[in-house]
Amino acid sequence: MPRYAIVPYVLAGAGYAWAKLDSPITGGINGRPVVLTESNGFTVNVGIGAKYYVMNNLFINVEARYRYLSRLVSNSNQSLSTTETTLGVGWRF
Numbered sequence: 275m276p277r278y279a280i281v282p283y284v285l286a287g288a289g290y291a292w293a294k295l296d297s298p299i300t301g302g303i304n305g306r307p308v309v310l311t312e313s314n315g316f317t318v319n320v321g322i323g324a325k326y327y328v329m330n331n332l333f334i335n336v337e338a339r340y341r342y343l344s345r346l347v348s349n350s351n352q353s354l355s356t357t358e359t360t361l362g363v364g365w366r367f
Contacts, residue, residue: 281325291317291343315344325364335362 292314299310321339328334336359343354 279327281327283323283325285321285323285337285339286319288316288318291315317344318342323360331366333364333366335360335364337362 293312295310295312301308301310319339319341321337323335323337325333325335338359339357341356341358343356
């Protein structure tokens with residue numbers, strides 16, 4: 275059993291992302307027609323989480339993360355921000 279049964283952590287990351295669409299995505303925003311095309315840009319994410327060790331190698335993981343994507347699916351200056359939560363079970367080798 276680890277010294278602490280609950281192990282909190284923070285995370286941060288950055289990278290580069292690109293989108294390859296089979297065809298443009300068409301739609302509307304506030305009554306105006308919009309076409310999203312493939313593009314590329316940078317991505318940044320930050321988050322917090324904790325692992326709870328049930329046994330020596332078996333743990334339950336909970337995590338919350340914020341992700342920012344710049345211009346991934348559009349050539350305009352629009353960006354995409356998401357938040358996500360994760361609940362998982364893991365095995366430490």
